Amino acid sequence: MRTQLQLRVLIGLIILAFGIVGGLGPVFAQNPGAPAASEVENLKKQMALMEEQLRQLRLQVDKMAGQPVAPGSAGPPAASTADPALEKRLGEVENKADAALTATKKSFASQFNPSLSLAIDTIGSYKSNAQGFNPGDGTGTRDAGGRVNNSRPAGADFNLRTAELFISADVDPFTRAYAVINASADAANGDEATMGVEEAAIVTTRLPYNLTVRGGRFFADFGTLPHRHDHDLPFVDRPPSIDTFIGGESQTNGVEVSWLAPTPFYLRASGTIGNKLGADSREGVTNVNSRPIKGLTYLGRLQTYFDLNDDHNLELGGSIVETPNAEDITNSGRFERRLVGMDFRYRWYPLGSGVRQSLTIAGELLHDIGEADPVNGGRRTDVFGNPVRQGAWGGYVYAEYRLSKQWRPGFRFDYFQLQSEPLLVTNPLTGLPASTLNATGHRTDNRTWSPYLTWFPSEFQRLRLQYNRSVRGNAQSADEFFLQWTVFLGSHSHGFSERE
Amino acid sequence: MISQWLSRFCGLMLGVVLLAGEAHAEEKIYIVTSLPDLADIAARIGGDLVTVESLAKGIEDPHGVPIKPSFVPKLNRAQVLIVMGLEYEHSWIPALVTESRNSKIVKGNSGYIDVSLKVTPKEVPTDLSRAKGELHPAGNPHFNLDPEGGRLIAQTIAEGLTLNFPQHRATFEANLKVFLAQLNAKIRDWEILARPLHGVKFISYHQDFTYFADRFGMDYVGTIELKPGIEPTASHLVELMQNMKTVGAKIVLREPHFSEKVPNQIAAQVGGLVVKLPIMVGGSPEVKTYFDLIEYNIRELLKAAQVAGVAGKV
Numbered sequence: 179m180r181t182q183l184q185l186r187v188l189i190g191l192i193i194l195a196f197g198i199v200g201g202l203g204p205v206f207a208q209n210p211g212a213p214a215a216s217e218v219e220n221l222k223k224q225m226a227l228m229e230e231q232l233r234q235l236r237l238q239v240d241k242m243a244g245q246p247v248a249p250g251s252a253g254p255p256a257a258s259t260a261d262p263a264l265e266k267r268l269g270e271v272e273n274k275a276d277a278a279l280t281a282t283k284k285s286f287a288s289q290f291n292p293s294l295s296l297a298i299d300t301i302g303s304y305k306s307n308a309q310g311f312n313p314g315d316g317t318g319t320r321d322a323g324g325r326v327n328n329s330r331p332a333g334a335d336f337n338l339r340t341a342e343l344f345i346s347a348d349v350d351p352f353t354r355a356y357a358v359i360n361a362s363a364d365a366a367n368g369d370e371a372t373m374g375v376e377e378a379a380i381v382t383t384r385l386p387y388n389l390t391v392r393g394g395r396f397f398a399d400f401g402t403l404p405h406r407h408d409h410d411l412p413f414v415d416r417p418p419s420i421d422t423f424i425g426g427e428s429q430t431n432g433v434e435v436s437w438l439a440p441t442p443f444y445l446r447a448s449g450t451i452g453n454k455l456g457a458d459s460r461e462g463v464t465n466v467n468s469r470p471i472k473g474l475t476y477l478g479r480l481q482t483y484f485d486l487n488d489d490h491n492l493e494l495g496g497s498i499v500e501t502p503n504a505e506d507i508t509n510s511g512r513f514e515r516r517l518v519g520m521d522f523r524y525r526w527y528p529l530g531s532g533v534r535q536s537l538t539i540a541g542e543l544l545h546d547i548g549e550a551d552p553v554n555g556g557r558r559t560d561v562f563g564n565p566v567r568q569g570a571w572g573g574y575v576y577a578e579y580r581l582s583k584q585w586r587p588g589f590r591f592d593y594f595q596l597q598s599e600p601l602l603v604t605n606p607l608t609g610l611p612a613s614t615l616n617a618t619g620h621r622t623d624n625r626t627w628s629p630y631l632t633w634f635p636s637e638f639q640r641l642r643l644q645y646n647r648s649v650r651g652n653a654q655s656a657d658e659f660f661l662q663w664t665v666f667l668g669s670h671s672h673g674f675s676e677r678e
Numbered sequence: 679m680i681s682q683w684l685s686r687f688c689g690l691m692l693g694v695v696l697l698a699g700e701a702h703a704e705e706k707i708y709i710v711t712s713l714p715d716l717a718d719i720a721a722r723i724g725g726d727l728v729t730v731e732s733l734a735k736g737i738e739d740p741h742g743v744p745i746k747p748s749f750v751p752k753l754n755r756a757q758v759l760i761v762m763g764l765e766y767e768h769s770w771i772p773a774l775v776t777e778s779r780n781s782k783i784v785k786g787n788s789g790y791i792d793v794s795l796k797v798t799p800k801e802v803p804t805d806l807s808r809a810k811g812e813l814h815p816a817g818n819p820h821f822n823l824d825p826e827g828g829r830l831i832a833q834t835i836a837e838g839l840t841l842n843f844p845q846h847r848a849t850f851e852a853n854l855k856v857f858l859a860q861l862n863a864k865i866r867d868w869e870i871l872a873r874p875l876h877g878v879k880f881i882s883y884h885q886d887f888t889y890f891a892d893r894f895g896m897d898y899v900g901t902i903e904l905k906p907g908i909e910p911t912a913s914h915l916v917e918l919m920q921n922m923k924t925v926g927a928k929i930v931l932r933e934p935h936f937s938e939k940v941p942n943q944i945a946a947q948v949g950g951l952v953v954k955l956p957i958m959v960g961g962s963p964e965v966k967t968y969f970d971l972i973e974y975n976i977r978e979l980l981k982a983a984q985v986a987g988v989a990g991k992v
Contacts, residue, residue: 383776383784385779388754438751438778438779441751443751444748444750444751446747483747483748485748488735491748493747529737530935531935531937533739533742533935534936582909584909673776674745674750674777677745
């Protein structure tokens with residue numbers, strides 16, 4: 179780069195000198211007509227041209243050298259140039275070019291610093307009442323942080339959800355790396371903000387056959403919203419179905435191989451092996467202990483995209499995660515976890531006015547067909563402790579309309595089933611306690627309706643108002659209000675997978 | 679037996695590879711450009727040797743082109759990527775190039791041709807703060823609207839293509855010569871044609887027309903946007919209109935991707951008129967080539983200046 183610049187400055191100076199001394203005439207007087215028949219001929223022409231220029235230069239130099247010194251000017255040293263003004267200007271130009279060159283040669287220790295950005299995401303919220311899951315009577319049981327399934331307890335609250343540092347740079351010609359360090363309120367620490375490594379991954383950049391390998395800790399390629407950071411979601415909160423089935427972000431420690439198919443349309447496949455899926459996974463599976471090979475989590479995803487025409491497009495994807503034999507360290511039980519997901523995203527984005535007016539409709543459908551209990555951890559059992567393997571559905575769909583560059587109203591509907599909550603009822607035949615699961619096969623329905631409105635004063639600042647009306651099985655329904663304020667410092671871009 | 683099969687298989691594979699190589703050699707060079715102006719000029723320089731495709735279309739907001747996954751296979755196959763540079767495409771090209779897994783077209787490698795390299799950028803901020811808006815940290819990137827910018831673009835593209843395909847140097851140079859000769863002639867005509875635009879005062883929605891205005895001696899009074907990329911506030915508009923009235927600016931330029939509401943209101947308030955001007959090839963149905971773009975903009979402005987009674991005397 180620097181040598182290129184030097185070369186350009188040098189060439190510029192030479193041209194300048196030619197221009198001043200020889201006159202610009204010959205340089206631009208070439209006949210721009212018919213293209214040369216062959217390269218050789220072309221080169222010949224160029225040579226001839228250069229020779230001509232050289233000849234003219236010589237002539238001029240000879241003329242200058244031969245010029246008699248004006249009789250009156252004996253005082254000044256016998257400068258051999260004809261025009262002192264020209265000489266002065268040339269000197270000035272040279273000095274300027276030298277200064278510019280010197281400036282570019284400076285080196286700073288910080289030159290190799292990675293790009294940095296910081297996201298601050300703060301939320302004020304109010305919730306009418308807490309919602310319990312397990313007993314089915316509305317009181318709820320809570321985890322150490324006083325939450326049930328990531329829903330905040332009743333009352334008003336200000337929450338600094340995210341102070342996220344994003345660092346990225348090329349490592350060398352073969353790899354790049356990035357890290358997302360987040361200080362966020364964490365239920366496990368009594369809602370105190372704790373520093374955590376959300377992602378820290380190494381990504382290859384030059385593998386053949388359109389392959390990319392990513393290793394470290396990262397948000398695994400599952401679905402569309404599970405691998406978004408909290409502040410990058412189109413809503414204030416992660417859809418409850420995703421939160422329950424995945425456990426927050428789709429974080430994993432592991433290695434991922436992804437492949438871009440050499441097709442004329444977009445087709446991408448990826449496979450991941452990791453410890454577990456879900457940053458706040460409640461299955462009791464942690465990163466701490468090593469596990470048998472079968473205890474690892476295996477993910478796969480296939481996604482594609484079609485331009486229906488210039489203004490309409492559709493994205494489709496399918497994902498699967500399978501842990502053949504997860505070990506729960508708290509319950510010391512073993513269970514299989516399997517989750518399949520399908521996602522779609524339709525976008526109307528008129529070419530000429532999409533920035534100001536566009537529509538997005540997107541959703542995901544998840545089917546949990548494993549044995550894992552997403553609420554209590556470990557293997558899903560009924561009240562008698564018998565293992566239960568029963569599919570559960572969950573998902574969300576949302577529509578967002580961009581009214582202008584700044585305003586985007588939207589609406590989200592979320593639904594999920596939980597089958598792991600044995601509601602205590604009495605079996606009428608035996609008179610013994612029985613769970614709804616065994617008695618009727620009933621699962622609880624959980625629905626959330628969420629209208630929201632986002633305002634972007636600029637690309638790097640966002641305010642969002644959201645209302646959640648949630649009905650959780652037999653629990654009391656709740657109203658929640660959120661006001662979210664988010665800013666981004668530095669160049670904020672998580673890249674292609676986090677695109678709008 | 680096995681060795682026989684193996685040798686046959688190897689022979690077959692060799693044949694396939696040779697055929698593929700052969701087919702590849704006959705194929706045209708596949709060039710992807712970010713914007714349509716670059717595609718038009720690259721097609722002129724590359725001639726019959728190349729197939730060129732622009733990712734963005736002329737009516738789009740060049741700063742806000744959506745990251746469509748359908749761009750990824752194109753970039754994956756691209757032998758050369760041509761961009762405007764000066765952070766013009768910062769919100770979409772880098773992410774797409776990373777996803778394309780094509781190391782040839784990564785910035786810094788030979789397949790990445792940045793046509794701003796020869797340009798002396800204008801309006802380079804001395805104070806890099808987001809408080810100054812979000813878009814032009816490296817200076818104003820809209821140099822394509824100045825025909826002299828077109829010259830630099832063509833030269834840089836020819837050099838870039840020659841660097842990547844030295845075997846076609848003669849063709850590229852010959853095509854460049856033809857293009858520049860036409861451009862030179864056009865520039866002479868345009869400078870005569872645009873003489874009445876000298877001193878004509880105007881505003882635009884976004885700060886697109888700096889290079890154009892400087893070339894043809896027009897007088898930039900302000901922009902509707904508060905800062906590049908930031909929508910106007912009410913007080914900013916009041917101030918802008920006051921300013922227009924004070925200096926007698928009547929022309930409001932609107933780029934096709936901005937809404938017409940605010941420009942129309944301003945024009946009504948100051949007794950001026952709105953001119954819709956494309957900032958890229960294809961931004962208006964009549965504008966099919968780079969030459970069309972400059973010519974169209976000059977002629978539309980002349981018409982408007984005459985209607986508004988602000989056209990200078992030749």
